[in-house]
Amino acid sequence: MRLIGLDPGLRNTGWGIIDFIQNKITWIASGTISPKTNLELPERLKTIHEEVTKILNKYNPNTGAIEEIFVNKNPQSTLKLGMARGAAITACSLNNIYLKEYAPTVIKQAVTGTGKASKDQIAAMLKILLPGCNYSNDDESDALAIAICHTHYTQFNLKNITEL
Numbered sequence: 001m002r003l004i005g006l007d008p009g010l011r012n013t014g015w016g017i018i019d020f021i022q023n024k025i026t027w028i029a030s031g032t033i034s035p036k037t038n039l040e041l042p043e044r045l046k047t048i049h050e051e052v053t054k055i056l057n058k059y060n061p062n063t064g065a066i067e068e069i070f071v072n073k074n075p076q077s078t079l080k081l082g083m084a085r086g087a088a089i090t091a092c093s094l095n096n097i098y099l100k101e102y103a104p105t106v107i108k109q110a111v112t113g114t115g116k117a118s119k120d121q122i123a124a125m126l127k128i129l130l131p132g133c134n135y136s137n138d139d140e141s142d143a144l145a146i147a148i149c150h151t152h153y154t155q156f157n158l159k160n161i162t163e164l
Helices: 041-059 075-094 104-112 119-129 138-163
Strands: 002-007 013-021 024-033 063-067 098-102
Touching (some): 002 041, 013 041, 013 138, 024 041, 024 138, 041 075, 063 075, 075 098, 098 104, 104 138
Parallel strands (some): 063 098
């Protein structure tokens, strides 16, 4: 099974593609979508949508995951984050990719064993779980962590389905 993890943001949207076959996780690709900051909001959202679509077409994931939205102290920031998420979610939906949402604490728990893990702890676990993976920033590593989290819950759900 091939999965995409997405960590959307208006400035940077991290993405990560992993394979999950026979309980083995393999890093395929990852990166960051960074719309030009001089673009108007609709153009930045269009860039996110188009780039996610290109990634989906290139890597053909079967499913994916995205971090649940959090409410920021600044309502404008929360709204803009929601718009970036909407652009990424729409790209996935139009390509028949079901996205599951996970809370940040659930993602951290799945990757590190604690829901209060730091960015450094997540980075350390990614080196162990995805040998050979070369990510360049927190957005990218967060996207990979989101994808890994989804493997845990997908595996659990598939096991329960086969036991019925």
